[in-house]
Amino acid sequence: MLDFYLISDIQNLSSKGLTLERIGGIEYEAFVELQAAGIIESWLDYYGKFRWGNKLVIRKQQQMRQLPIAAVHPGTHAAFTALLQQAAQAHCGLLAEGD
Numbered sequence: 001m002l003d004f005y006l007i008s009d010i011q012n013l014s015s016k017g018l019t020l021e022r023i024g025g026i027e028y029e030a031f032v033e034l035q036a037a038g039i040i041e042s043w044l045d046y047y048g049k050f051r052w053g054n055k056l057v058i059r060k061q062q063q064m065r066q067l068p069i070a071a072v073h074p075g076t077h078a079a080f081t082a083l084l085q086q087a088a089q090a091h092c093g094l095l096a097e098g099d
Contacts (some may be wrong), residue, residue: 001025001099002046004083006092008044009053023086030076034076037071038072039063039080047098057087 005020007013026034034040039060044050052060061084064077072080087094 001027002031003097003099004028004087005095005097006087006090007051008032013051024079024083026076026079026083030073030079033072033076034080037067038065039072044096045098049095049097051093051095053093054087054091057092059083060084061088 003022003025005022007020011018028046031040031046035042035044061081064081064084067077082096
């Protein structure tokens, strides 16, 4: 599972005592679908760690709205849109960590 956490754009990952709120995750198949659709960058690794700032989260929300219905499975679309929405509403970015 690729887990997503809310993180403020000004938060440093190396801060002592850093505690982040997990807001959900996606399975490998969803990750591959979203990469194929151009939502998740092709160079990102499912088993790695990456971070998107709030402005990028908002841009990805717009991309998801413009995505043709057949581009990704409806469940993938709904789950990923919900993750982006939570981050946008919290005015935060996202930190992703694969396990």
